[in-house]
Amino acid sequence: MKAGLRQSMAWLHTWSGLLLGWLLLAMFVTGTSAYFREEISLWMAPELHHSQPSPDTPALAWAALNAKAPDAKSWDIQLPEARSPVVQLRWQPDTPQAEEGGRRRGEQAVMDAGTGELLSPRASRGGDFLYRFHFELYGVPRIWARWLICVATMFMLVAIVSGVITHKKIFKDFFTFRPGKGQRSWLDSHNATAVLALPFHFMITYSGLLIFMVMLMPWGMNAAYEDGWRGFFQDVFPREEPAAEGGAAMPMVDIAPLVARARETFDQPVRRISVDWPNRDNAVIRVSTAKDPHITDQRRGGNPTLVFNGGTGELLETRPGDEAVPGAFRVYNLLVNLHLARFADPTVRWLFFLFGVGGTAMVATGMLLWVSKRTQQLRGKAPGAALRLVNGLNIASLTGLLGALAAYFAANRLLPVELAARESWEIRVFFLTWLLALGHALLRPGRRGWIEQLAAITVLWAALPLLNVATTDSHLFSATAWRTGALAGFDVVCLLMAATGGYALWRVVRKQPVRGRGPLPQRRTVEDGA
Amino acid sequence: MSKHSLQRLTASPAVGVASRTLAAVFGGYALAACATTALALWLPAAPATAVITANLLSFLIYTVAVLWAFATRSAARAWVGILMPALVLAALAWLGGPEALL
Amino acid sequence: MTVIAVTLPLSLAYAGLTALALAMKRHHEAAIGAKPPATRLRAFRVAGWVLMALMVASCLRLWPTGLALSMALGLVTLAGLPLVFLLPYRPRLMVRLAPVLPVLALIATAV
Numbered sequence: 023m024k025a026g027l028r029q030s031m032a033w034l035h036t037w038s039g040l041l042l043g044w045l046l047l048a049m050f051v052t053g054t055s056a057y058f059r060e061e062i063s064l065w066m067a068p069e070l071h072h073s074q075p076s077p078d079t080p081a082l083a084w085a086a087l088n089a090k091a092p093d094a095k096s097w098d099i100q101l102p103e104a105r106s107p108v109v110q111l112r113w114q115p116d117t118p119q120a121e122e123g124g125r126r127r128g129e130q131a132v133m134d135a136g137t138g139e140l141l142s143p144r145a146s147r148g149g150d151f152l153y154r155f156h157f158e159l160y161g162v163p164r165i166w167a168r169w170l171i172c173v174a175t176m177f178m179l180v181a182i183v184s185g186v187i188t189h190k191k192i193f194k195d196f197f198t199f200r201p202g203k204g205q206r207s208w209l210d211s212h213n214a215t216a217v218l219a220l221p222f223h224f225m226i227t228y229s230g231l232l233i234f235m236v237m238l239m240p241w242g243m244n245a246a247y248e249d250g251w252r253g254f255f256q257d258v259f260p261r262e263e264p265a266a267e268g269g270a271a272m273p274m275v276d277i278a279p280l281v282a283r284a285r286e287t288f289d290q291p292v293r294r295i296s297v298d299w300p301n302r303d304n305a306v307i308r309v310s311t312a313k314d315p316h317i318t319d320q321r322r323g324g325n326p327t328l329v330f331n332g333g334t335g336e337l338l339e340t341r342p343g344d345e346a347v348p349g350a351f352r353v354y355n356l357l358v359n360l361h362l363a364r365f366a367d368p369t370v371r372w373l374f375f376l377f378g379v380g381g382t383a384m385v386a387t388g389m390l391l392w393v394s395k396r397t398q399q400l401r402g403k404a405p406g407a408a409l410r411l412v413n414g415l416n417i418a419s420l421t422g423l424l425g426a427l428a429a430y431f432a433a434n435r436l437l438p439v440e441l442a443a444r445e446s447w448e449i450r451v452f453f454l455t456w457l458l459a460l461g462h463a464l465l466r467p468g469r470r471g472w473i474e475q476l477a478a479i480t481v482l483w484a485a486l487p488l489l490n491v492a493t494t495d496s497h498l499f500s501a502t503a504w505r506t507g508a509l510a511g512f513d514v515v516c517l518l519m520a521a522t523g524g525y526a527l528w529r530v531v532r533k534q535p536v537r538g539r540g541p542l543p544q545r546r547t548v549e550d551g552a
Numbered sequence: 553m554s555k556h557s558l559q560r561l562t563a564s565p566a567v568g569v570a571s572r573t574l575a576a577v578f579g580g581y582a583l584a585a586c587a588t589t590a591l592a593l594w595l596p597a598a599p600a601t602a603v604i605t606a607n608l609l610s611f612l613i614y615t616v617a618v619l620w621a622f623a624t625r626s627a628a629r630a631w632v633g634i635l636m637p638a639l640v641l642a643a644l645a646w647l648g649g650p651e652a653l654l
Numbered sequence: 655m656t657v658i659a660v661t662l663p664l665s666l667a668y669a670g671l672t673a674l675a676l677a678m679k680r681h682h683e684a685a686i687g688a689k690p691p692a693t694r695l696r697a698f699r700v701a702g703w704v705l706m707a708l709m710v711a712s713c714l715r716l717w718p719t720g721l722a723l724s725m726a727l728g729l730v731t732l733a734g735l736p737l738v739f740l741l742p743y744r745p746r747l748m749v750r751l752a753p754v755l756p757v758l759a760l761i762a763t764a765v
Binding site: 027030031033034176179180183184187228231232235239241242243244245246247254257258348349350351353354 | 584585586588589591592593597598599600601602603604605606607608610611614615618619622623645
């Protein structure tokens with residue numbers, strides 16, 4: 023086995039890739055969807071689709087909070103922007119119960135930006151479920167899940183580097199793709215998706231580890247700071263604590279002039295308003311705008327902000343928000359922001375989505391290649407239990423997962439709005455569908471299994487836009503969906519998914535399986551013996 | 553266990569792979585952890601910058617250790633190649649930084 | 655708007671990659687036919703790298719440095735994908751697109 027560097031790297035590549043490949047597939051699929059997390063959450067809350075921002079929006083939000091929580095401890099208003107047409111209201115009640123357990127529990131509401139009406143969207147975890155699944159799974163103790171995800175990421179990093187080392191003719195074969203040759207074609211696809219997108223794959227994997235660096239490698243922080251990571255964060259993001267007590271009651275000024283002033287000062291739309299001790303004499307209002315994003319910006323804060331005295335409206339402080347960041351931090355920020363596609367405008371966001379699909383294809387072709395290679399070696403004999411297991415798991419983690427995803431979205435439209443624990447039921451549908459797919463795949467781990475599951479997902483994804491027409495009025499044939507881009511985009515992606523599934527189905531059906539023993543036929547390929 | 557069968561056991565490829573895997577996974581992590589600590593303490597920069605730089609490099613070090621464990625000629629070399637630098641870095645970390653030399 | 659702007663670096667990357675592919679004997683013969691002399695192969699290689707440099711420059715015009723360099727790498731990927739699939743099926747089309755696409759993109763961005 024150790025007859026040379028390339029061989030040992032090939033061995034390492036195959037096993038590090040295969041053992042955790044199924045988990046990595048799930049991570050890629052959910053991670054790719056997470057690039058559009060907000061859009062997915064919006065699609066899954068049709069009650070919010072008619073909200074349209076207007077110049078009165080800040081004043082409406084102000085009035086809503088004054089009515090709902092006039093003597094809260096703090097307010098937070100997130101104004102509408104391209105990815106979210108509603109107003110997010112958050113506040114912290116000034117009651118002893120709200121401080122229980124050391125964790126401050128706030129309350130929140132969603133407001134229509136045009137009418138000021140408080141909305142009640144159907145209970146759903148939306149895109150956040152998929153986003154969280156990507157790095158901490160679901161139903162598993164958080165720390166265990168994160169460690170498992172990080173172990174998988176580390177395996178992938180090793181797979182990438184060993185893959186590059188073992189790929190003998192990486193430059194000569196850069197453009198090579200030989201279609202219709204069975205295992206050879208899978209190898210070429212795997213090489214193409216892997217090598218062409220190598221910068222992306224390396225970035226996404228390495229930055230994934232960096233995001234969890236406090237959990238994975240706290241040793242540097244613990245050595246350099248007395249209170250470990252807390253000391254580190256206090257050093258890097260010094261936080262200002264609000265006043266401990268609210269003062270005497272005193273009404274606040276109108277928000278509209280303050281918003282206008284912030285807008286004029288920074289020449290950017292206002293995004294966020296936060297208040298410490300609203301309607302007291304020591305109220306502090308912070309109005310923050312958007313900013314020209316830089317990919318090396320810190321994740322938290324840094325937006326241009328005006329700080330006002332709440333009672334008089336007097337300007338207390340102007341924070342332009344551009345602070346010099348030392349070199350090493352810029353590297354960290356760059357990598358992490360690339361991973362999260364922060365500051366991506368719609369075009370760049372779609373590009374990242376495509377890269378994510380490419381990454382999924384890379385992992386998938388690798389695992390299909392593994393099966394294809396060993397099937398070919400069998401020369402027409404029936405596959406053994408191990409090969410059937412791998413093939414079954416491949417099916418379950420690819421078409422099974424994609425089917426579960428479609429079912430999750432379908433459940434959002436089909437489950438009654440008033441259903442108790444609705445959020446959990448949507449998620450249960452996701453897992454039950456996946457489990458069903460797993461069972462089916464393990465029972466029929468071959469060409470038939472692929473055909474049946476590909477057919478199922480084609481139907482499921484095609485059904486979603488139709489379901490939309492039947493159950494909402496923000497479907498592809500309505501103006502609302504096209505006004506908010508994201509909504510129409512979602513349905514279009516569903517149709518593209520169905521088309522891809524259909525195409526894959528057609529390709530698999532066309533290829534005839536070869537039975538019996540004997541030498542390999544020249545042009546045909548043996549996918550499996552089923 | 554007789555000397556002969558012990559020899560055969562350690563020569564078997566499965567044991568070699570297992571040994572290398574342990575060296576890679578746990579030895580590699582230890583090496584990366586020692587390196588992170590030593591770098592965070594010894595890099596000539598503000599503490600926060602030193603910590604971040606150390607962390608940025610840590611996963612590269614881990615990956616190189618894993619590759620070394622499987623690329624090198626024998627499992628024994630794998631262990632030596634990982635543990636020796638780890639010990640040196642651990643010693644540096646124990647010293648606590650450039651102030652210790654003053 | 656950025657959609658149109660991205661077509662320029664994307665098409666330059668495609669042209670550059672095509673040139674680099676044609677600098678390899680195997681692909682040259684498949685796409686253009688006939689045995690190419692070493693000088694022609696070298697010419698393609700130089701042209702390829704020049705086009706890639708132009709692509710990076712066009713990215714730097716569109717985005718701030720950090721993002722521009724990252725996007726440059728990413729766009730090479732995206733430009734490479736159709737190329738990899740055209741090469742075995744429609745090699746001559748692949749070659750013909752190489753000069754056409756950047757010109758179209760230039761027109762689109764100027765307008």
